[in-house]
Amino acid sequence: MINWKVILNIAKTHLLTKMKSTVTASLGVTFGIGAYITLVSFMTGLNEMLDSLILNQTPHIHIYNEIEPSEKQPIALYQEFEDAFNVVSSIKPKQSQKKIHNGLPILNYLKNDKNVYGATPQLRAQIFYLSGSIELGGNLLGVDIMEEARISNIGDYIIQGTPEDLKNSENGILLGAGLAKKMSLKEGDRVQISTIRGDVFPLKIVGIYQSGIAEIDNIQSYANLKTVQRILGEAKNYVTDINVKLNDIEAATAMAKGLEKQFQVKATSINEANAQFETGSNIRNLITYAVSITLLIVAGFGIYNILNMLIYEKMKDIAILKATGFSGTDVQLIFMSQAMIIGTVGGILGLAVGFVLSKLIDNVAFETEALPTITTYPINYNVWYYIIGISFALISTFVAGWLPSNKAKRIDPVRIIRGT
Amino acid sequence: MNLVLETKNINKHFLKPKDFHVLKDISFGVEAGEFVSIMGKSGSGKSTLLYILSTMDTDYTGELFLNNTLITGQKHQELSRIRNKHIGFVFQFHYLLSEFSVLENVMLPAKKLAEKSVAEIEHDAMEKLIMLDIEKLAHQRASRISGGEKQRVAIARALINNPSILMGDEPTGNLDSHNSENVFSIFKRLKEEEGLSLLIVTHDEDFAKRTDRIIQMEDGRVLD
Ligand SMILES: Nc1ncnc2c1ncn2[C@@H]1O[C@H](COP(=O)(O)OP(=O)(O)OP(=O)(O)O)[C@@H](O)[C@H]1O
Ligand SMILES: [Mg+2]
Numbered sequence: 001m002i003n004w005k006v007i008l009n010i011a012k013t014h015l016l017t018k019m020k021s022t023v024t025a026s027l028g029v030t031f032g033i034g035a036y037i038t039l040v041s042f043m044t045g046l047n048e049m050l051d052s053l054i055l056n057q058t059p060h061i062h063i064y065n066e067i068e069p070s071e072k073q074p075i076a077l078y079q080e081f082e083d084a085f086n087v088v089s090s091i092k093p094k095q096s097q098k099k100i101h102n103g104l105p106i107l108n109y110l111k112n113d114k115n116v117y118g119a120t121p122q123l124r125a126q127i128f129y130l131s132g133s134i135e136l137g138g139n140l141l142g143v144d145i146m147e148e149a150r151i152s153n154i155g156d157y158i159i160q161g162t163p164e165d166l167k168n169s170e171n172g173i174l175l176g177a178g179l180a181k182k183m184s185l186k187e188g189d190r191v192q193i194s195t196i197r198g199d200v201f202p203l204k205i206v207g208i209y210q211s212g213i214a215e216i217d218n219i220q221s222y223a224n225l226k227t228v229q230r231i232l233g234e235a236k237n238y239v240t241d242i243n244v245k246l247n248d249i250e251a252a253t254a255m256a257k258g259l260e261k262q263f264q265v266k267a268t269s270i271n272e273a274n275a276q277f278e279t280g281s282n283i284r285n286l287i288t289y290a291v292s293i294t295l296l297i298v299a300g301f302g303i304y305n306i307l308n309m310l311i312y313e314k315m316k317d318i319a320i321l322k323a324t325g326f327s328g329t330d331v332q333l334i335f336m337s338q339a340m341i342i343g344t345v346g347g348i349l350g351l352a353v354g355f356v357l358s359k360l361i362d363n364v365a366f367e368t369e370a371l372p373t374i375t376t377y378p379i380n381y382n383v384w385y386y387i388i389g390i391s392f393a394l395i396s397t398f399v400a401g402w403l404p405s406n407k408a409k410r411i412d413p414v415r416i417i418r419g420t
Numbered sequence: 421m422n423l424v425l426e427t428k429n430i431n432k433h434f435l436k437p438k439d440f441h442v443l444k445d446i447s448f449g450v451e452a453g454e455f456v457s458i459m460g461k462s463g464s465g466k467s468t469l470l471y472i473l474s475t476m477d478t479d480y481t482g483e484l485f486l487n488n489t490l491i492t493g494q495k496h497q498e499l500s501r502i503r504n505k506h507i508g509f510v511f512q513f514h515y516l517l518s519e520f521s522v523l524e525n526v527m528l529p530a531k532k533l534a535e536k537s538v539a540e541i542e543h544d545a546m547e548k549l550i551m552l553d554i555e556k557l558a559h560q561r562a563s564r565i566s567g568g569e570k571q572r573v574a575i576a577r578a579l580i581n582n583p584s585i586l587m588g589d590e591p592t593g594n595l596d597s598h599n600s601e602n603v604f605s606i607f608k609r610l611k612e613e614e615g616l617s618l619l620i621v622t623h624d625e626d627f628a629k630r631t632d633r634i635i636q637m638e639d640g641r642v643l644d
Contacts, residue, residue: 006531017519320515323476324529324577325504327497414471417511 007330010321011337014310021306022342028302029346029397030353033389036292037354040385042361043288045378047281057152057211058270059243060252063259065100066266067093098124103239106263110244115255117247118151120144121239123228129221130192130200131183138179138219140193142228151245154209154222160187161207171227173203177210178218193231201231212368296396299346303400307339311408318408319416332409339401340394347393351386423449423488424585424617430472430482432465442468443480444640450585453615455607457628460637466621469637470589473619474509475499487584504533508578510588516570516577518563522554525562526576533581541580548576552606568599575606579616586610588620592627600624 015022069091075081100106103121110119123142128135149155149163158174166172173193175185185191187205194200203223210217229238246252252269259267311318318331362379430446433439442465450456458466471477473484475491478499484491486506491499503509516525526545530536536544549555552572557565562573571591578586586607592600604627610616620631628634636643 003532003534006528006534009531013519316515317517320517321528322500323474323503323509323511323515325500325532325581327500329497330500330532414477417471417476417515418467 002330002333007333008337010334011341014314014334015338015341018310021310025303025306025342026346026349028299029296029343029393030349032292032295032299032396033347033350033393034353034357035295036392037351037385037389038357038361039288039292041354041358041379041381042377043284044382044385045380047284048380049374049378051281054270059152060246060249060270061244061256061259061267063100063106063242063244063263063265063267064240065098067098069093098240099234099238100240100242100265102263103242104237106259106265107239107242110242115246115248115251117245118147119242119244120147120151121225122241122243123225123232123234123238124240125228125232126196127231128194129179129183130194131185135194136179136182136219138176138221140173140228140231141220141222142225143222144225145222148243151243157209157211158207159210165206166222166224169204169206170224171201171203172206172223173227174207174209174222175205176217176220177208178214179221180205180208182218195231199231199233203227292392296392300396300400303339303342303397304404307335307401307404308407310338311335311404314408315411315416318411319413322411322413323417328409331411332405335405335408336398336401339397339405343393343397343401346397347390350393351389354386354389422452424452424454424486425450425473425619426485426488427473428483428485430469430480430484432468432472432477432480442640443472446482446640446642448635448642450617450619452617453611455611455618455632456620456635457631457633458619458621458635458637459623459625459628464637465640466637467589470587470619470621474507474587475503504529505581506584508581508583508586510571510574510578510586510591512590512593516562516573518561520562521559522562522565522573523549523558525573526580529577530580545576545580548579549573552576568595568602571595571599571603572606575603579610583616585617585619588618590621590623592622592624600627604630 073086073088073091075086075088107119107121110116121144125140125142127138127140129138145154145163145166155163159177161174166174173191175191180186183191185205187207189205190202191205192200192202209220209222225239226236229236232238244255246255249270253271256267256269256272259265321331321334322328358379358381361377364377365375366377367375426449427446430443431441432443433441446469458469460466468477472480475484475486475494478492478496482492486502491502494502516522517528520528523542523545526548527538527541530541530544531538546555546558549558552575554569554572554576557569557573562570565573571594575586575591592603595603607618607620608630611618618631620627622628
């Protein structure tokens with residue numbers, strides 16, 4: 001039978017009379033756990049922010065028509081040359097359009113799929129921005145702006161004007177911020193654009209778009225799909241890209257493959273597009289855990305040392321306890337409870353320190369053009385990190401306490417009493 | 421004849437640094453209510469024997485009985501319980517837990533036994549302290565009292581669970597003649613008033629002479 005009250009009382013007395021060692025050992029754990037919580041909250045916060053940045057800017061599935069040479073050259077159709085070795089030099093791509101063949105049926109099909117959160121058509125046109133005598137090359141993207149705003153965070157990047165403004169204007173354009181600066185244009189002004197064929201159209205600037213990535217902002221603008229179709233003189237079914245957002249991102253790769261087969265188009269999933277990005281996240285996580293575990297191991301050694309010292313100092317007490325009827329297990333439990341009290345107190349303090357530090361970081365200003373919605377450093381307050389943190393504190397103090405307490409369990413009282 | 425403690429052919433060897441036959445065929449008994457002293461030259465094996473009798477040392481051959489039950493071969497857990505309940509032990513050096521108060525030191529073995537409530541234990545402990553005339557020290561830290569006082573606290577602690585037998589390894593060895601005399605009269609009173617059995621190792625001839633029986637040891641043997 002184990003008498004916990006007595007055991008805990010002895011453990012408590014030992015800890016209180018050795019306040020300095022107790023505090024040192026607890027602070028070791030506090031430091032380790034606090035650093036773990038702070039690091040992991042901050043690192044995963046950053047990861048998540050970067051992930052969502054990519055996720056929101058990249059469609060889950062991107063459907064387009066790739067211009068490529070025919071796999072079968074006409075000569076292969078001739079039966080006469082069937083067994084011959086044919087050499088065709090200077091192959092050119094098959095004459096075709098960038099247009100997705102049956103864009104509207106695909107769009108309809110996607111909108112009826114219950115796995116699809118949204119699908120929007122896009123028309124990408126090469127144009128020139130005319131500013132006086134200067135021509136700036138660039139892109140004009142025809143979009144269904146309201147649907148675009150629903151399934152992506154494009155709204156965050158429209159720094160002047162709103163998606164509605166674009167939707168409500170026949171000849172509106174959301175001008176790239178870099179372009180606006182170069183041409184000294186602002187909201188409400190007019191800008192002339194010219195197609196590759198040379199037709200010139202005046203468009204009204206209803207807003208400014210800034211992704212934060214200069215290479216995009218210097219060349220790209222948005223207009224309504226209809227507007228761009230009209231500028232190019234194309235029919236209503238002329239779209240070059242379809243962006244799909246799914247309810248479950250995990251299904252993207254399989255679905256992209258299915259779409260390619262079914263509609264003879266090119267479909268890339270976000271997973272293929274961002275394979276490298278994943279690696280980055282994984283490495284950051286790895287570093288976080290490596291550093292945290294190192295800190296906790298150092299804290300564990302601290303506890304091990306201090307308990308060892310304590311047991312060495314308390315040899316006489318251990319002998320007395322054993323001589324008066326405490327069993328080896330009782331003695332072990334006395335020292336294990338000390339380790340666990342240090343672990344619990346240090347661990348809980350560590351969680352508090354980690355939380356406070358996270359809060360501090362969370363309030364530090366962090367502004368970047370690329371992330372218009374973010375104003376402070378991102379922190380991920382996940383309860384699981386706190387659960388893992390306290391478990392780790394308890395496990396490491398348990399291990400650190402086990403060896404010394406096991407030694408105390410086996411101390412032979414006769415040897416101590418004899419003084420050898 | 422009711423034997424509290426009995427040994428049958430106890431032998432013990434120390435193997436290090438070389439084989440040394442320290443106890444040779446020890447057979448004797450202590451009757452209930454008997455006050456026995458053990459004498460013998462230094463190195464004759466008195467302490468070694470006492471550690472075996474107190475169940476702390478289990479590395480021996482032969483048989484040890486306490487209240488007519490065989491103790492030899494019992495598990496460590498069980499030996500701890502027996503030591504706690506049936507055996508009171510007083511060392512030559514007053515071993516007390518220095519961070520605890522006098523009262524807590526006395527109460528600890530009873531708390532471990534857990535047969536009584538804390539209030540009862542405290543009451544019993546105070547009684548023992550009063551009997552030994554140190555009740556004023558009850559709430560002092562054990563490290564802040566004199567040697568003679570510590571020895572009396574150790575006796576109170578040994579008595580707290582009303583053991584079958586009290587063993588002492590030169591309990592007066594470190595005390596002046598006045599304190600020595602004091603401890604002897606306490607033992608005598610415990611025997612007479614409470615019928616306690618005592619087995620005390622001593623070098624003090626006067627002390628031994630006044631006990632019921634002296635066991636003489638020489639070179640690991642009991643002389644008749
Ligand atoms: N751990 C040990 N290893 C080897 N020999 C030991 C050990 N402990 C004691 N001895 C030897 O055993 C013998 C008996 O020792 P013990 O302590 O029992 O003597 P004692 O009768 O109590 O002497 P004293 O009166 O001086 O206390 C001594 O010769 C001692 O050297
Ligand atoms: Mg001795």
